[in-house]
Amino acid sequence: MPASRPDLALLPRPSRMSSLGGRLTLDRDTAVRALPGAEPAADLLRSLVGPAAGLPLAPSPEGRIVLALDEQLGGLGEEGYGLTVGPQALLLRAAHPTGLLRGVQTVRQLLPAEALSGGARGSGSWELPCVEITDIPELPWRGSLLDVARHFRPMDYLLRYVDLLALHKLNVLHLHLTDDQGWRMPVDAYPRLTTVGARRARSQRGPEGPGRTRFDATPHEGAYTKAELRGLVRYAAERGITVVPEIEMPGHVRAALAAYPELGNHPERRLEVWDRWGVCETILGVHEEVFAFCRAVLEEVMDVFPSPYIHIGGEECPTSEWESSPAARERAAAEGLADPAALHGWFMGRIGAFLVEHGRTPVGWAVSGTELPLDFTVMAWRDASHARAAARRGHRVVAAYHRTTYLDYVQSEASFEPVAQPGDPVTLRTVHDYEPAPAEWSPEERDRILGTQAQLWTEYVRTPEEIEYLSYPRLCALADRSWSGGRGDWPGFVGRLRHHTARLDALGVPYRPLDARSLATAAYASPS
Known part of the structure; x- marks a missing residue:
């Protein structure tokens, strides 16, 4: 039905949907009539649909659009909702306010695509198909x-970027705020993190290789204020999205060490913010001043970001500096560790415990999680x-x-694709068909999968247009699978996506065009 009915081609696909006929x-x-507790969703509907469609959607106790919290829908969970559109009225219900926010995005998609863009409409009216929807996500982390x-x-x-995530019912923005090449989070206790660490003199252009590493001559800089970041958190929350901050440690810290070299293993060495891509050998030391720094930074991070999850990186941490440092070797011996390389797990465990003491869940990149305490949520990047x-x-x-989820890889082998992370393409179908938790896993193993997410690392991504070209439509595929589940509906997804691109056009998203190559490529088979 959705493939032949553009007005019902919703993305992600609802759990259950039936056409009622009429409009x-x-x-x-x-x-709009908002019952108690539904006012935030009504405000969101008004702010998203009103200006674009030219409709005031004024509040009224007699409103034909009714939004209501209904505890009888508790079985739909925090994000589920029920939507009934009849010829005279629209009723959106959910047990939780977040479910109403998800339903608002469905209402947006039921409108003609022009209503998303503010396109002129002489009659000043818009039609929605009459439909009944019951919807609940497959995965809680998308x-x-x-x-x-x-x-x-x-x-x-x-x-x-948040608005585009919300349209697709994604609910986590993982904000990678610090790395070797720049520090974007202001920290009052360590002001040089942004006055020094937020600026690099130049940037590598293209992949590195013998005799072909190139640089531009343009300084790159930027940092947020705490007021801006709090505003982002608030804006995202109004759309049902949690902002999860990431502060890298103990590796990927060259920008921090350029600002405060005393935190490194060679405090006498003066460093610049790194201007290359790849893995930098420079890492934090393991003396107590380092842990005081990490605690102070994370206290300020937690003050800005109320997310229950705080990501502290942890990946790609070469231990050569620890192995050659007398102080690090002495620390490893004092802690009863087998060798300096074991300081990595010890470091992550100590910082993770600090976050747990403050009521937060630490998140870390890991191959298998064997180096992280069980308090950590593992972000598994390999397979x-x-x-x-x-x-x-x-x-x-x-x-x-x-x-399957790194969007900085090219989308095809075509010559027109932009410069990207070296490696085979991650195609649209690859993203749509992959299974976060394959069926052959035990129920207990599958239950431990919180969800999935896409990654857009920006070494080679310099503009908003490049971000959106690389993200869409692959992020549409991830949104569809993580909300709807059900591998094997590739033809149905393609049919809905063809109609969904009209919405992306209306919003000015410069997505990668659909072509035979992107719609027919076989999926990547991930080891299970």
Whole structure:
């Protein structure tokens, strides 16, 4: 039905949907009735649909659009909702306010695509198909990582990015705020993190290789204010999205060490913010001043970000500096560790315990989670077999497999694709068909998968247009699978996506065009 009915081609696909026949007309006299507790969803509907469609959607106790909290829908969970559109009225119900926010996005998609863009409409009215929908997500964590450390993006763009996530019912923005190439989070206790660490003199252009590493001559800089970040958190929350901050440690810290070299293993050495991509050998030391720094930074992070999850990185941490440092070797021996390399797990465990003491759940990148305490939620980036090992060990896991969710890989082998992370393409179908928790896993293992997310690392991504070209429509595929589940509906997804691109067009998203190559490529088979 959705493939042949553009007005019912919803993305992600609802759990249950049936056409009732007929249409509901919205015009300038259409009002909204929000029952107690539903006011935030009514405000969101009014702010998203009103200006674009030219409809005031004024509040009224007689409104034909009714939004209500209904405890009888408790079985739909925090994000589920029920929507009935009849020829005279629209009723949106949910047990939780977040469910109403998800339903608002469905109402947006039921409108003609022009209603998303503010396109002129002489009659001042819009029609919705009459339909009944019951909808509930498959996975509780459906996210997208945006790396603003390698290439900074102003706050107004992050707000647009959040709006696009919300349209697709994604609910986590993982904000990668610090790395070797830049520090974007202000920390009052350590002001040089942004006055020094937020600026690099130049940037590598293209992949590194013998005799072909190139640099531009343009300084790159940028940092947010705490007021901006709090505003982002508030804006995202109004759309049912949690902002999960990431502060990298103990590796990926060259920008921090450029600002405060005394935190490193060679405090006498003066460093610049790194201008290359790849893995930097420079890491934090393990003396007590380092842990005081980490605690102070994370206290300020927690003050800005109320997310129950705080990501502290942890991946790609070469231990050569610890192995050659007398102080680090002495610390490893004092802690009863086998060798300096074991300081990595010890370091992560100590910082993780600090977050747990403050009521937060630490998140870390890991191959299998064996180096992280069980308090950590593991973000498994390699493949499903490593995620399964972490789940078996007892971790909650977010599946973020690099060969299926990293959007900085090219989308095809076509010559017109932009410069990207070296590696085979991650195609649209690859993203749509992959299983975060394959069916052959045990029920206990599958239950430990919180969800999945896409990653957009921005070494080679310099503009908003490039972000959206690389993200869409692949992020549509991840949103569809993580909300709707059910591998095997590739033809149905393609049919709905063809109609969904009209919405992306209306919103000015410069997505990668659909072509035979992107719609027919076989999926990548991830090890289970």
